[in-house]
Amino acid sequence: MLAFSTVITSGPNLYLPKKPRNFHFPIRCLSSTSLSASSQPSKLTQFDLKTYWTTLIAEINQKLEEAIPVKYPEQIYEAMRYSVLAKGAKRAPPVMCVAAYELFGGNRLAAFPTACALEMVHTASLIHDDLPCMDDDPVRRGQPSNHTIYGVxxxxxxxxALFPLGFRHIVSQTPTELVPEARILRVIAEIARTVGSAGMAAGQFLDLKGDANSVDFIQEKKYGEMSECSAVCGGLLAGAEDDEIERLRRYGRAVGVLYEVVNDVLEAKLVEKEETEKNQKKGKSYVSMYGVKKAMEVAEDLQTKSKGELDGFDKYGESVAALYSFIDYAFYRDFNVDDLS
Structure with a gap:
């Protein structure tokens, strides 16, 4: 569980501590003292990250439970619920959507239908990604993959079924007195672009068929697109300006790729060499193509880039801290989201 309240500051370079010069491999749990007031500028604001995430995850879990009741034919709904409601789901897409929406103020209830839809779409992509004809993963989040339980x-x-259910949920559940229909249409178009042949499907295709020169495209499309979409949808629902939407787009894409790059580095460091090599054959990553050192350089660049995109939102005050928390989790893994759900 989270053992501290994250400390943030006002000013352009919020939230994350500078990396010490001798800090060559930052992928570990930092102690709470590394984020203590003594290491920060004098003006401090406390942001209770644990409460923010746990509250949102609990609300999202409840709404997802309600959104996918068991109907006829029962087995399809049971398979859908198995993956969507799986214990250990981080709920990063819906939490990021709500965080981006709340950056601009307003009632978070307006963002929940889209947030839940993003989780449905994200889960659908994971179910398909695990299939034997794709990445062939028998385990997801520590549990048997969907096809392992229910069959391919x-x-x-x-x-x-989850893809269209997400769209339907947005249309049927978003309160139009809080979100104009024009914004809802933009959200639907954004999600459709994300999962389609110009987005995640393109990334999966090149992961299967591409070469080492495709790794940047693969990482952005397979892993950056969902995070990008989540941040953008929150901004669209809130009526953010076009330049703000583009900042959220670049921020979300960088965070999504950052998380995956760090994840690959962790696997390379923690898994036995033979097992690591076997896992790397499943897909193309910066670690498998260029090694850990290059991957960490990429991660550091992405961390800097994603922080830079949020600098322009300082005017919104403390609410931007929630978006900074994604960078912290992706890069430092300061807290374990797996323990929150």
């Missing part, structure tokens, strides 16, 4: 045919159907 049912897993395909569960994913196929």
């Amino acid at each position: 045919d049912m897993a395909i159907l569960a994913g196929d």
Whole structure:
């Protein structure tokens, strides 16, 4: 569990501590003292990160439970619920969507339908990603993958059903007195672009068929797109200006890739060499293509880039801290989101 309240400051370079010069491998849990007031400028504001995440995750879990009741044919719904409601889900897409929406003020209830839809779409992509014909992963979040339990045919159907259910949930549940229909249409178009042939599907294709020269494109499309979409949808729902939307787009994309790059480095460091090599054959990553050192250089650049995109939101005050928390989690892993749900 989180053992501290994250400290943030006002000013352009909020939230994350500078990396010490001799800090060559920052992927570890920092002690709470590394974020203590003594290491920060004098003007401090406390942001209770644990409460923010745990409250949101609990609310999102409840709404997802309600959004996917078991109907006929029961087995499809059971397969859908198995993955969407799986214990250990980080809920990063919906939390990022709500955080981006709340950056501009307003009632978070207006963002929940889109947030839940993003989780449905994200889960559908994971179900399909795990299939034997794709990445062939028998385990997801410490539990058997969907196709391992329900079979390949049912897993395909569960994913196929979750995509349109997400769109329907946005249309049927978003309060139009809080979000104009024009904004809802933009959100739907954004999600459709993200999962389609110009987005995540393109990344999966090149992960299967591309070469080492495709790694940048693969990482951005397979892993950056969902995070990008989540941040952008929050901004669209809130009526953010076009330049603010583009900042959120670049921020979300950088955070999504950052998380995956760090994840690959962690696996390379913690898993036995033979097992690591076997895992790396499943997909193309900066670690598998260029090694840990290059991957860490990429991660550091992405951390700097994502922080830079948020500098322009200082005028919104303390609420921007929630978006900074994604950078911290992706790069430092200061807290374990797996323990929050």
